[in-house]
Structure formats: C-alpha cells, structure tokens
Amino acid sequence: MSSETGSSKDVSEEHLPHKQDPGAVTVADDPFADPGLPAHEPRKQDIDERAAKRSERVVTLLFALSSVATVGFIVSYLLIPIDKIVYIWPFGHVSGLNFALGWTLGLALFCIGAGAVHWARTLMSDEEVPDERHPIAASPEVKAAVLEDWRAGTQESGIGFGRRKMMRNSLLGAMALVPLSGVVLLRDLGPAPGDKLFHTKWEAGKRIVNENTGLPLRPEDITVGSLTQAMPEGMDLHDHDFHSEIAKAAVMLVRLEPADIKDEQSADWGHEGILCFSKICTHIGCPATLYERQTHHALCPCHQSTFDLSDGARVLFGPAGHPLPQLRITTNEDGELVAMGDFAEPPGPSFWERG
Template identity: 65%
Template sequence: MSQDMSEENLPDRPAHEGGSQVATAENPFADPGFPAHQPRRQDIDEKAARSSERTVAFLFTVSMLATLGFIASFVVIPIDKIVYIWPLGHISALNFALGMTLGVSLFAIGAGAVHWARTLMSDVEVADDRHAIAASPEVRAKVMAEFATGTGESQIGRRKLIRNTMLGALTLVPLSGVFLLRDLGPLPEDKLRHTLWSKGRLLINQNTNKPLRPEDVAVGSLTFAVPEGLEEEQHDYQEQLAKAALMIVRIQPNDIKDKKSRDWAHQGILAFSKICTHVGCPISLYEQQTHHVLCPCHQSTFDLSDGARVIFGPAGHALPQLHISVNGEGYLEALGDFEEPVGPAFWERG
C-alpha cells in the first residue's frame, strides 16, 4: 500500500450491522461489524417455540425422575448385590444404579439448559467497549438494565412450564448429595457416650494382660489399662480400645487437689481416659513431679492432680475420670462407665 493512499482511494468494504467502521489511512483494517442477524424458527413461529419449551421441560422432568431413582436405588438395592452388565462384567448393582441415575439427572439439567439457551433465549450478538474496572453509576445502571432485559429475553417469566420444571430439577438434585452423606457409615446413635467399662469390670494391664492390683502401681508411675474382656481377636477391637483406653497413675492422696477426683481414686490411684480431648490422640507423656500429662500431637497439657483439667494447649475440656475401687480379691475394678463421652467434643455433647 502506497504512503500517499487517502481515504478517498481506499477500496470499498462491505458495511454490516453491529457497529461497522469505515477504513481510513490511519486505520486501514476496519471492523466489518456483525453479519446480519438471522432469526431462528422459534423466533418467528410460536408453535416451534412451544415445542422447544416442551422439550426443555421434558429434560428437566427426566432429571427429577432420575434423582428420585437415585434415592430409591440407595434405599432399595442391597449394598452387596452383584449383577452382570455387558460389557462391564460383574459389578455392584448399587454403584451402577447410583452412577446411572445421578449421571442422567445432571446431564438432563445441562441438556435442558443448553436447549433452552439455543432455541428460546435471545441470540442477538452484542458488542461493548472495554471500560475501567471501577464501574461508574451510569455503568451500574446500564448493567442492571441489561440484566432486566436479559431476564425478559430468557422468557423465564413467560415460559412457566420451563421455569417450574427447572426449579423442580434444581431443587431435587441436591438430595442426591444428602443421601450420599448417609453412606459415610452407620449412625453413631449413643455409642460415643458409652464404653466397655461397667461396674465390676477389672482393670487389665495392657502390657502384661493381667488384672491390676494396687501394689502393681507405684507412686510416680504411669500404667496403661484396658477393660476386662477386650480381646485383640474381636472385630471391633480398635474401636473399643479407642474409647476405653486408660491411664493409671498413683499420686500421694494429699497431693490430689480436686475432691471429686480424690473420692473416685483408690489410695491415690487415679484412672483417666487416655484419649486427648482435642482430636483424639493417645496421651503417653507423664511428668511425675508436676503430675502433668502431655499430648504429643498438639501439646495439650492436663493436670492429673486437679481432675485432669486443661492447663495448656487446644484441648477443650478435662480428661474423663473412671471411678475405681478394689474388689474382694484385691484387684482394681471399675464402679461404672465414664460420666461423660471420651475424646474430642462433638456438637451433640451438650
């Protein structure tokens, strides 16, 4: 292109609607604008528009039915049922049903939204110049006006069948997640509030597997104990141990500050839960001069001479104490279960 080319001798360029520009010497590559808008069949034929509306509503209805199917599958199909499905082979019937119904539910919502946008919402191209990040009052007013225009062009107010079925699909599909939460495991019911300890159950030394006598616990020592009858062969051994594990310490009775703690002891022998009340780590570090125990996970510190109250760290409450005594044969025994749940706090604890 020669340098002396002027606007008059530039070749003509087609001018389209949508903000077309005329080429100049300073800007030889003009914006041709948008091509002329071609209306869709639904824009000019209400019968076709109603057909699209029914299609979208059908897809949203399929989503609702699939969500209900997901819930029904979760409730009805046994977890151990195996079926043969070609070409997958033998698979879990529950997993297959949950996956298919949830997939259909989500796909139908997406397909309905896409079909709605492509056939009924406005498809007129709009161009807008870039502007500063901080919007002026005029721009904000313009955005709100465009939002109102977009709402009208979506026809959500006019197409009530689409609106109602869409709201139904979007309302039901979250129920799939709610039912999935039920699969995290059986409800705890009151299991968190009870352990294996009960009246008359012996304290068994965890190292020797023999019942403890008072003379087995020396002043300043730390001994770990489990309830009588807890065997490693049990299927729930770890679960029961995590709730019932004990720390046994012996302190001079005059050094026990808390009256209830002293009354629940036997000749200065105290039994406290071994489970930290912060996140449930096992406590194992004992300082006999101060009668403090330290959780190795997050350094929560408890004073065993003062009802195992928290003196440092993130733990929220004291370690539960087990009321103990000695039976007729001279063995240490429990006089009941813990009065409060062991381990970390939970919202039903009260």
C-alpha cells in the same frame, strides 16, 4: 430599524437549540460516558506540616506499642507459670499464660496493621493516576455471529427453546434432580450414633487389665510417678468392634502421693493415690499419654493440650475443651483394681449433643 432587526435576530438565535454534529455522542446518547476524574483535593497533612507531624507521631506510637506488646509476649512466656489460673471479668477463671500471650500478640499485630493503615491514609502519596484500558465489549459483528450460531445450534439439536417444549422441560427436570444424588450419598457417612458415645465397655466390677499384657492390675503394680495404659477386661484385638470400643474405653493409671492430689473428688474416685483417667484427648482423640512425673502433667503430642492429673485432669494449655474424664476405681476381694461404673461423662472430643 435595521439595527433593531439585527438585534432581534441575535436574541432569537441565542434562545434557539444549537445545531449538533450528526456524528457527535452526548451523555444522553451514551449513559456510560466517561465522567473523568474529579479534581484532586489535598489532605490536611499535605498542606499543614503540623498535621503531618501529628500523623507521624501517631504512627510511631502505634509501632512502639507493637514493640512493647511483643516484649510483653516474651516476658509472659518466660515468667508466667503454665498452671497459673486467674479470674478476669467477664471471662471467669482462665489460664493466666494463655490470656497474656493472646492479648500481647493480638495487640502487637493490631498496632502494626493500624500504624500501616494510618501511614498510608495520611502521609503516603494519594494522587489519583488514570490508566487507559482497551474496550472489552465485542464488536456488533461478533455479537451477531454468536447469536446466529446459537440459533443454528438449537435448531439442529432439535430442542429449540421456542419449540419442542416437552424435550426442553424434561431436560430441565433431569438437571434439577441430578444434585439429589449427592444428597443421597450423604447416607454413607454412617448411621447416627444415638447414645453410643455416652457408653463404653466399663461397668461396675469390670477388672482393669494392662493394655499390653492383658493381665489384671493390682495396686502394687502401679508405682509412684509411673503411668500405666490399661483397658477393660474381656476386650479382644480380633473382635469386630475392638477398635471402635477401645477408642472410648482406653485409660491410663497414675499413682500420686495423696498430699499431691489437689481435687478432693478426684482423690475419692481413686484408690490409695491411684487415679484412672481416659487417655483419649478431648480435642480430637489422640492419646494424651506423655507424662511428666514431677508436675503430674499429661501432654497430648498432636496439638500440645496439657492436663493436670493432680487436679482432676484440668486443661492447662492447648485446644482441648474440657478435662479428661475420670473413671472411679476400687479393688475386689482378690485385691485387683476394678471399675465402679462407667465414665460420668462421654470420653473423647466434644460433640454438639454433649451436655
């Protein structure tokens, strides 16, 4: 009987809740208890040498492809003509040199990055190492002192976030309105340009004058292979709007052999091989007046945008977004070069309203 009683007692104790140490902290008491690190799981490459060899070959292949792409970049730069235009779907007609340089350099950089990442993920050590950190939470005493200082400060200031609501609300309103000052200052950026960017000082019959001498230009003044900088007649350096207008109206004239002009419309808009283009680069507005007479290329010194003046000032290289606008010219009864109207499109850098 006593044996049965003892057995019954043991069974009942097993089903009773265990007594806990009053000072012990459980997960239920502390929801942010440290769960510890999970057991380390080896990768396939750690236990299978053949898998490790495969990863090694993949990384080697990526690095080798990067080397080949770099060599391709150098070869492309040396062999592809700067004015070579190719058709590549779906991009359309693009510069063959720019396309080759971009793809080879991009592939070289990508393969280096991909190889390094694959190396790190499959072959480098990935053993987790814990590092103990000191607690960053403030002690209860510090928290209590900060709250007490806050209450005392609000009471002494007379605001009291539970009292004097009119003062509190006026403060919040003032702080909300202050940023509007910055918005108003945006007006000083200047008035909207309207259609000013679409019009310049050029008009039908306006004589083309040398930018340095101010004298009208004649066809005989423009020799083959030369570049002459010019502007519309009647512009004076002392005019209040001179700088804003010359920034749109400045042009350059070149004379080519008629057989060297590739674009038919460009030839029709010129006079006896003399072509007139805006000299304002269509990237950010620098003067694109570095001229190479053998290739008929005009170069912008700021960011190396290159234009083919023999082919409608088409962009060959650089960040410029569109060709230099051409000014249609002829001669008047006195044999002087004159404009036949304004530019067909706005000169200078692109802007969002541009068609």
